[in-house]
Amino acid sequence: MSKRSIGDWVFDSFNYLLLGVAGLVTLFPFWNVIMTSLVGSTEYYSKAVVLWPSAPNLTAYLYIFSTNWIATGFRTTFLITVLGTLFDLALVCTAAYAMTKKDLAGYKFFNYFFLLTMYFSGGLIPYYLIVTQYLKLTDTLASMIITGSLSVWSYLVLRNFLKEIPAELPESAKIDGANELTILLRIMLPLSLPSIATLALFAAVGHWNEWGRALYFINSQDKLPLQMILRKIVLDPNAARGMRGSMDKAYQQLVGGTNETLFEEAVKAATVVVATLPIMLVYPFIQKYFVKGVLVGSVKG
Amino acid sequence: MATKTVKAAPAAPRAGGLLPRIWRDRFTYALLAPAFVFTILFAYWPIYGMVLAFKDFSFKAGIFGSPWAKNFGFFWFIKMFNDPGFLHVLGNTVSISFWKIVIGTLSCILFALLLNEVRGTIYKRAIQTVMYLPYFLSWVIMASVIYNLFTSSGGVLNRLLQDLNGGEKIQIISNPKYFRAEVYISMVWKSVGFGSIIYLAAIAGVNAELYEAAIIDGANRMQRAWFITLPSIKSVIVLLLILDAANIMNAGFDQIYNLYSPQVYDVGDILDTFIYRRGVTNGEFSFTTAVGLFKNVVSFGLLLLVNFIAKRLGEEGVL
Numbered sequence: 001m002s003k004r005s006i007g008d009w010v011f012d013s014f015n016y017l018l019l020g021v022a023g024l025v026t027l028f029p030f031w032n033v034i035m036t037s038l039v040g041s042t043e044y045y046s047k048a049v050v051l052w053p054s055a056p057n058l059t060a061y062l063y064i065f066s067t068n069w070i071a072t073g074f075r076t077t078f079l080i081t082v083l084g085t086l087f088d089l090a091l092v093c094t095a096a097y098a099m100t101k102k103d104l105a106g107y108k109f110f111n112y113f114f115l116l117t118m119y120f121s122g123g124l125i126p127y128y129l130i131v132t133q134y135l136k137l138t139d140t141l142a143s144m145i146i147t148g149s150l151s152v153w154s155y156l157v158l159r160n161f162l163k164e165i166p167a168e169l170p171e172s173a174k175i176d177g178a179n180e181l182t183i184l185l186r187i188m189l190p191l192s193l194p195s196i197a198t199l200a201l202f203a204a205v206g207h208w209n210e211w212g213r214a215l216y217f218i219n220s221q222d223k224l225p226l227q228m229i230l231r232k233i234v235l236d237p238n239a240a241r242g243m244r245g246s247m248d249k250a251y252q253q254l255v256g257g258t259n260e261t262l263f264e265e266a267v268k269a270a271t272v273v274v275a276t277l278p279i280m281l282v283y284p285f286i287q288k289y290f291v292k293g294v295l296v297g298s299v300k301g
Numbered sequence: 302m303a304t305k306t307v308k309a310a311p312a313a314p315r316a317g318g319l320l321p322r323i324w325r326d327r328f329t330y331a332l333l334a335p336a337f338v339f340t341i342l343f344a345y346w347p348i349y350g351m352v353l354a355f356k357d358f359s360f361k362a363g364i365f366g367s368p369w370a371k372n373f374g375f376f377w378f379i380k381m382f383n384d385p386g387f388l389h390v391l392g393n394t395v396s397i398s399f400w401k402i403v404i405g406t407l408s409c410i411l412f413a414l415l416l417n418e419v420r421g422t423i424y425k426r427a428i429q430t431v432m433y434l435p436y437f438l439s440w441v442i443m444a445s446v447i448y449n450l451f452t453s454s455g456g457v458l459n460r461l462l463q464d465l466n467g468g469e470k471i472q473i474i475s476n477p478k479y480f481r482a483e484v485y486i487s488m489v490w491k492s493v494g495f496g497s498i499i500y501l502a503a504i505a506g507v508n509a510e511l512y513e514a515a516i517i518d519g520a521n522r523m524q525r526a527w528f529i530t531l532p533s534i535k536s537v538i539v540l541l542l543i544l545d546a547a548n549i550m551n552a553g554f555d556q557i558y559n560l561y562s563p564q565v566y567d568v569g570d571i572l573d574t575f576i577y578r579r580g581v582t583n584g585e586f587s588f589t590t591a592v593g594l595f596k597n598v599v600s601f602g603l604l605l606l607v608n609f610i611a612k613r614l615g616e617e618g619v620l
Contacts, residue, residue, distance in 0.1 A: 007521060007522075008522070011418070011522055012418070012420075015415055015418050015419065016419065016424065018415065019415055019416065019419065019424075019428050020428070022412070022428070022432065023427070023428050023431040023432060025490075026431055026432055026434070026435065026490060026494070027431055027434075029446045029447070029449070029450050029490075030434075030446060032449060032450065032457055033445075033446050033449045036449055044455065045455055048457075048460065048461065048464075049457050049461075090335065091335055091336040091339060092336075094332040094333065094335055094336060095332070095333055095335075095336035095337075097332060098329045098330070098332040098333040099333070101326065101329055103322075104326055104329055104330075105319055105322050105323050105326065110333060110337070113337070113340065114336070114340060117340060117344040117345075119601060119604055120348065120597060120601050121344065121347065121348065121597060122344070122345075122346070122347025122348040122349070122350050122351050122593075122597075123347065123351065123576070123590065123593030123594065123596065123597055124573070124576055124577060124580065124581070124589075124593060125350075125353070125576065125580045125581075125586055125589045125590045125593055126346075126347040126348075126349075126350025126351055126353060126364065126590060126593075127343065127347040127350070128580070128581055129350065129353070129363075129364055129586060130342075130343075130346055130347055130350055130364070131343075133360075133363055133364070134363065134364075135342075146339070147343055148339070148343055149336075149339050149340040149342070149343040149344040150336040150339065150340050155336075179328055180328035180329055180331075180332055181328065181331075181332065184332065205437055209438070209439035209441075209442075211439060211441050211555075212554070212555065216581060227439050227441045227442070228441075230441055230442065230445060231441045231445075231559070234444075234445040234448055235441070235444055235445060235448065235559060264454070265449070265452065265454065265455060268445070268448070268449065269449055271445075272442060272445045272446060272449065275441075275442055275445075276438060276442050279437050279438060280434075283434060283437055284430065287430060287433055290433070290436075290437075290495075291433075291498055294495070294498050294499060295498070295499070295502055
């Protein structure tokens with residue numbers, strides 16, 4: 001590999017260029033959304049593409065924050081992310097630890113009981129009817145937090161990790177009189193903290209991006225998570241019309257009676273930016289855990 | 302009899318019968334209880350709830366109290382197979398899934414191969430960081446960003462395409478002509494980076510001596526990729542294809558639901574969106590439960606089938 005031929009050089013240049021272009025193509029749409037949120041309609045339509053606005057302005061942001069929808073969206077999203085992640089982890093940790101005990105009566109039954117749910121489900125409609133009709137969780141935050149079963153993938157990853165912990169550790173704690181819950185909380189979980197942190201990140205990103213269960217179960221505007229607020233403003237023309245009416249009023253009250261019409265695309269883009277920013281900010285720090293998680297999870301359970 | 306007792310003797314350390322063992326492990330069962338209860342509630346209860354496919358749903362009586370349907374309970378299945386809407390959506394689902402698997406797999410492998418040839422670590426990291434990003438964003442955000450690019454009220458790419466088209470108006474969003482392309486391209490955009498991780502890891506595991514030998518034999522990079530890398534990661538590719546194939550009835554609710562509109566139902570409606578609209582929105586609960594049951598049974602059958610085929614081919618299965 002010491003001497004690089006001309007062919008190598010050509011290939012490398014071409015390859016670097018190609019990947020660079022792929023990166024730019026991936027990023028450009030996000031950049032364009034940010035720029036759209038900052039320009040006025042005149043500049044937006046007069047230029048082929050706005051790489052940087054001549055006079056960036058934040059009116060679109062002022063406008064979308066004039067009602068408290070974005071704020072309540074954030075609150076709901078924050079709550080379901082924190083509580084949902086804790087709920088998921090509670091199920092995963094307790095089940096994974098319990099299932100490290102292979103001599104448990106019914107071990108095989110429980111193992112298949114959980115595994116089967118990975119491959120077979122009842123489908124949307126029975127689930128929907130059970131949550132709404134039988135458990136009466138319509139329009140509650142709980143419908144977006146506790147209406148899930150054990151995450152089998154996380155369970156397998158954690159169980160395999162816990163099995164690697166030498167059995168002497170829990171055994172000796174037991175002799176000292178610790179019960180199972182103490183062993184789990186004081187010994188097993190602290191030792192598997194890196195794995196649990198990775199699983200928690202996966203769960204948290206999933207809950208942060210939650211919109212499906214809100215679509216099925218939530219009716220009140222003030223309980224919708226951020227993703228659904230975004231969906232309504234940008235992707236659902238009927239809902240947007242109603243919301244824009246109230247937003248117009250709130251905005252006019254805020255800035256004092258001016259009847260200026262806001263550039264609609266900037267309003268939509270600002271909503272996208274606000275909904276995307278939190279993930280963009282934490283993403284560089286959590287990225288590597290996800291890569292690790294994918295590789296750990298690909299080991300057969 | 303004598304041999305039996307002799308055999309049983311070494312395996313005796315299990316103290317006591319079943320009940321004492323259960324009592325001994327009572328705390329372990331208590332730890333298992335939460336996951337067990339919620340899995341019953343939200344996985345097994347809905348599975349049992351699929352009996353609704355054989356019943357006529359009434360709001361008053363609920364799933365389990367509703368009366369049985371006509372034709373020995375198969376009324377809704379007969380209706381389903383006579384419903385042109387269902388057959389059409391089934392076709393859409395399989396075709397969209399199929400092309401998503403083909404395009405997705407090829408793009409991920411190609412990206413992994415190209416990335417593997419990059420020697421500068423910093424450049425490689427930068428590209429990876431950028432390409433993994435969309436994976437972390439929801440389809441609501443992705444669809445909104447696509448809207449921003451292509452909206453006919455002045456999306457950047459929409460205007461560019463119009464200029465290329467000699468100034469004539471072009472509608473990309475909600476246009477049945479472009480919808481499938483939109484689905485495939487946005488899928489690649491969202492998942493090519495993250496989906497390549499597993500292939501990259503497999504490539505990293507290929508024996509370096511093979512490459513050295515090939516270099517001595519005068520193989521160029523293309524030849525090395527074709528004759529060494531790809532055959533070496535074959536089992537990973539097959540394994541992932543198996544998982545994809547078993548998933549062919551899922552064409553991606555999140556993606557389709559956020560991208561589509563009534564104008565593109567003809568080319569874009571899939572089983573999951575069909576079930577949602579006819580079920581949750583229209584309240585045709587028995588009918589859509591039958592569709593869901595059909596979908597899940599076929600999925601499960603496919604999983605067993607591809608698993609069997611994979612094992613026959615000498616690959617490791619997934620079950």
